[in-house]
Amino acid sequence: MPSLSPVPELDNQLKRTTRITGALLVLVLLAIAANPGDSLAWGLFLGLATGLYNTVSLALRIKRLGSLDRSGARSYMRQGLIMRLVLVAAVVLLASRVANVNVYWLGAGLLAVPCITAVDAAVHAARLSRSEGGVFSRIEEKI
Structure with missing residues (x-):
């Protein structure tokens, strides 16, 4: 099977x-520097860092998919999913167990990275559509 070039x-x-996530991490680190005992900032920091690691890990796995056969790709992605879920659970x-970390804000940080990616x-899709002279939605056709 020919190796596919990575999608730019x-x-x-x-x-x-x-x-974007790095900028948020810098802001959270500034908040931690200003108040080292802030459990909300520590939770958000850990969540953002773990979410960013999971995103980078997933992107690297997707890039390597082109060189694998179908059954190998399926097990490769399943293994990556399990590893990322175990990391989040850990x-x-x-x-x-640590008193200085707010688990709710950790969860918010974990969910923030996929939300940043989706938004x-x-x-980017809307900008690309408009730059090509198209309309992005039916509402814009009426305007």
């Missing part, structure tokens, strides 16, 4: 997600 759009999406379990992809 995946790399661009990962760069944008990493840049981080949440350890954070729940960024939607905004």
Whole structure:
């Protein structure tokens, strides 16, 4: 089976997600520096860091899919899913044992990274559609 070249759009999406999440991590680190005992900031920091790691890990796995056969690709992605879920479970379990980490904000940080990716992809698709002279929705056709 021929090896497929990586999709450049995946790399661009990962760069944008990493840049936005990195900026949020810097802001949270500034909040931690200002008040080291803030459990909300620690939870958000751990959640964002774990979510970003999971996103990068998933993107690397997707890039490697082109060189695998169908059954190998299925087990490869299943293994990656299990590893990422175990990582999240371990981080949440350890954070729940530490008194200085808010687990709710850790969950918010974990969910923030996929939300950032989805919103960024939607905004990028809308910009791309408009730059090509098209309309993005039927509402715009009426305007």
